[in-house]
Amino acid sequence: MRRKQIFGMAWENMKLRRLRTSLTTLGVVIGITAVIALASLGEGFRVTVTQRMEQGFELNVLTVIPGSLFAGPSRERFADENVQNITKIDGVEAATQVMQIGNVTIYNGDRKVQAFVATAVNFTDFIRVFPDRFTFETGAQPEQGRNDTIVIGYKVNHPNETTFAEAGDDVTLSLIKTEGTYPFIRSIIENHTFTVAGTLQKKGTPGLTNFDYWIFIPLDTARDIYETSESDLIFVKVSNPDDSERIAKDIEALFPPYRISILVPLTFIRQVDYIISLVQLFLTSIASISLLVAGIGIMNIMTVSVMERTREIGIMKAIGAKNLTILTMFLTEAALIGVLGGLVGVPTGYGLSYILSYGVSSFMGGQRQQDTVFQTPETQRAMVSPIFSVWWAVGAIIFGIIVCILFGLYPARKAAKLDPVKALRYE
Amino acid sequence: MPDSSVSYMTAILEARDVHKTYSLGKVLVSALRGITIEIEEGEFVAIFGPSGSGKSTLLHVLGGLDRPDKGNIYIDGINVSTLNDAKLAEVRLHKIGFVFQFFNLFPRLTALRNVELPLTLADVPEKESIQKAKDMLELVGLKDRMDHRPTELSGGEQQRVAIARALINEPKIILADEPTGNLDTTTGWEIVRLMKHLNEKKDQTFVVVTHDQSVAETANRMIHLKDGLIQAVKKGSGSVHP
Numbered sequence: 169m170r171r172k173q174i175f176g177m178a179w180e181n182m183k184l185r186r187l188r189t190s191l192t193t194l195g196v197v198i199g200i201t202a203v204i205a206l207a208s209l210g211e212g213f214r215v216t217v218t219q220r221m222e223q224g225f226e227l228n229v230l231t232v233i234p235g236s237l238f239a240g241p242s243r244e245r246f247a248d249e250n251v252q253n254i255t256k257i258d259g260v261e262a263a264t265q266v267m268q269i270g271n272v273t274i275y276n277g278d279r280k281v282q283a284f285v286a287t288a289v290n291f292t293d294f295i296r297v298f299p300d301r302f303t304f305e306t307g308a309q310p311e312q313g314r315n316d317t318i319v320i321g322y323k324v325n326h327p328n329e330t331t332f333a334e335a336g337d338d339v340t341l342s343l344i345k346t347e348g349t350y351p352f353i354r355s356i357i358e359n360h361t362f363t364v365a366g367t368l369q370k371k372g373t374p375g376l377t378n379f380d381y382w383i384f385i386p387l388d389t390a391r392d393i394y395e396t397s398e399s400d401l402i403f404v405k406v407s408n409p410d411d412s413e414r415i416a417k418d419i420e421a422l423f424p425p426y427r428i429s430i431l432v433p434l435t436f437i438r439q440v441d442y443i444i445s446l447v448q449l450f451l452t453s454i455a456s457i458s459l460l461v462a463g464i465g466i467m468n469i470m471t472v473s474v475m476e477r478t479r480e481i482g483i484m485k486a487i488g489a490k491n492l493t494i495l496t497m498f499l500t501e502a503a504l505i506g507v508l509g510g511l512v513g514v515p516t517g518y519g520l521s522y523i524l525s526y527g528v529s530s531f532m533g534g535q536r537q538q539d540t541v542f543q544t545p546e547t548q549r550a551m552v553s554p555i556f557s558v559w560w561a562v563g564a565i566i567f568g569i570i571v572c573i574l575f576g577l578y579p580a581r582k583a584a585k586l587d588p589v590k591a592l593r594y595e
Numbered sequence: 596m597p598d599s600s601v602s603y604m605t606a607i608l609e610a611r612d613v614h615k616t617y618s619l620g621k622v623l624v625s626a627l628r629g630i631t632i633e634i635e636e637g638e639f640v641a642i643f644g645p646s647g648s649g650k651s652t653l654l655h656v657l658g659g660l661d662r663p664d665k666g667n668i669y670i671d672g673i674n675v676s677t678l679n680d681a682k683l684a685e686v687r688l689h690k691i692g693f694v695f696q697f698f699n700l701f702p703r704l705t706a707l708r709n710v711e712l713p714l715t716l717a718d719v720p721e722k723e724s725i726q727k728a729k730d731m732l733e734l735v736g737l738k739d740r741m742d743h744r745p746t747e748l749s750g751g752e753q754q755r756v757a758i759a760r761a762l763i764n765e766p767k768i769i770l771a772d773e774p775t776g777n778l779d780t781t782t783g784w785e786i787v788r789l790m791k792h793l794n795e796k797k798d799q800t801f802v803v804v805t806h807d808q809s810v811a812e813t814a815n816r817m818i819h820l821k822d823g824l825i826q827a828v829k830k831g832s833g834s835v836h837p
Contacts, residue, residue: 489684
């Protein structure tokens with residue numbers, strides 16, 4: 169039978185039973201709406217999270233830390249030679265080592281800020297790795313060669329919305345030092361005076377390195393104080409983030425096995441992205457259950473329809489229609505319901521995802537935003553915008569059609585197998 | 596009763612010792628109890644008898660709409676008892692045209708689309724099939740009614756549409772089940788005349804089931820059926836009197 173004719177007849181039959189067709193289609197619409205709404209929201213969520221993470225983790229900066237997740241912490245520390253070797257790796261733009269000093273208290277006259285980590289850096293190298301992160305509220309980058317300068321991060325400098333120090337102030341750092349050898353170790357406190365070269369603007373970059381909470385002193389000075397030539401961390405800037413996994417392997421090869429770990433932001437982001445994709449798929453699968461319910465509705469209605477049209481089926485067979493033709497006629501109706509449901513459900517679902525997104529963001533807006541480490545000024549009022557994916561839309565429509573056809577199969581087969589003589593006698 | 600051992604090579608339609616039993620609730624009804632007939636090409640045959648004599652069952656079996664429990668049916672030389680459903684549908688599509696007492700037209704389709712339907716089943720291109728259907732409706736005298744739906748047509752007109760539909764694929768055999776049964780006498784005779792006319796003009800074979808003896812007598816041959824058996828085979832007048 170001609171395809172056009174089959175479509176025409178199916179369409180006519182659907183129009184004839186308009187209310188019934190609409191209600192059956194509504195079931196499919198609801199199913200597809202649910203799938204698309206969740207998929208679009210999920211996609212929006214995934215992209216938002218990934219973007220935030222990309223803002224937070226500088227994708228082009230790898231962090232080399234001592235110790236290994238598998239072999240436990242190690243006493244590995246880094247030397248100048250390590251940094252030089254890393255700099256030689258192809259694709260590495262710059263590398264800088266830092267030393268971290270815990271439990272630091274700073275005094276500026278009678279003002280004090282307690283218990284921060286002081287990071288000892290070579291300012292020139294460090295700024296080469298993090299060029300965008302050093303914008304000064306007061307003062308500027310320390311002059312090269314000076315060993316008594318300090319740079320203070322925004323949060324350290326503004327405790328409870330007060331100001332602690334400005335460029336040019338002399339501040340005192342009280343540093344805890346250990347002396348002696350085990351078990352005869354004692355802690356002593358040493359005070360050192362530094363001149364504030366600059367205070368940093370609020371950057372609030374999330375992730376591991378939020379400079380708002382850091383204070384910076386020259387690496388050489390710290391090494392002199394602690395009588396060491398080693399450091400705790402190495403930051404490596406790569407020219408192309410896509411190479412970062414290969415470069416991480418090259419860096420690992422420079423050290424004995426399992427002595428260091430490398431944080432590769434790209435890998436981390438990929439993992440998170442993968443996990444969110446799984447959650448998205450899971451939620452969408454749950455939503456697709458409603459499509460199965462719609463499928464049962466189709467099966468139910470089509471079974472009734474086959475009974476009502478028994479005589480018609482008998483006539484079709486008498487004039488020479490094959491079982492396959494009858495089967496195709498009914499399956500075409502089921503498939504058309506799927507197509508219709510998809511065409512209505514996709515835009516509805518996308519619309520619903522916006523409504524849900526606004527609902528959620530206005531709910532969130534009613535709460536006071538927590539000023540956490542993971543917040544940046546530009547994303548504070550961010551909401552998850554649903555993202556329309558053509559692939560999800562096409563997938564949902566195809567899935568809808570498949571469900572409709574699968575559930576239409578039983579009644580359609582029943583119709584196809586009708587005995588023509590009995591069907592013709594059917595009143 | 597014709598001798599079943601004699602082979603009629605010119606037979607277009609043949610039943611050999613056909614039996615058919617069906618169940619009516621819990622009761623088994625022997626509708627056909629060993630029917631052997633041969634119908635030659637171009638013949639106009641009437642099968643008549645009282646209701647319950649097995650006429651309609653015989654017609655269904657002859658047209659490949661139903662399968663005999665025992666015995667064989669040959670349509671244009673093909674033993675259809677051995678065919679599968681799909682092949683049997685092909686035979687019905689190309690070799691048989693059915694006309695029913697209650698017309699059995701599709702109420703939603705126009706006369707033209709009803710007539711065209713078998714051509715669409717046969718995958719004839721639309722342009723050609725529409726033209727053919729128009730020609731066929733003209734032949735049965737419904738040239739200016741072709742865009743009407745069955746509900747807008749009289750009983751006689753509906754039966755003409757049904758006949759046009761039966762003829763559209765140019766089948767060799769037309770099987771009519773009480774074609775005048777649902778019509779008034781005058782209209783009934785018009786339909787009989789139309790069928791006789793087509794039989795003579797197109798040399799198509801007509802097998803008409805009727806309980807009306809006057810209709811049966813217009814045939815070349817009358818097969819009298821009773822209780823699933825052939826009672827008598829008589830020569831008809833071959834012409835329409837009233």
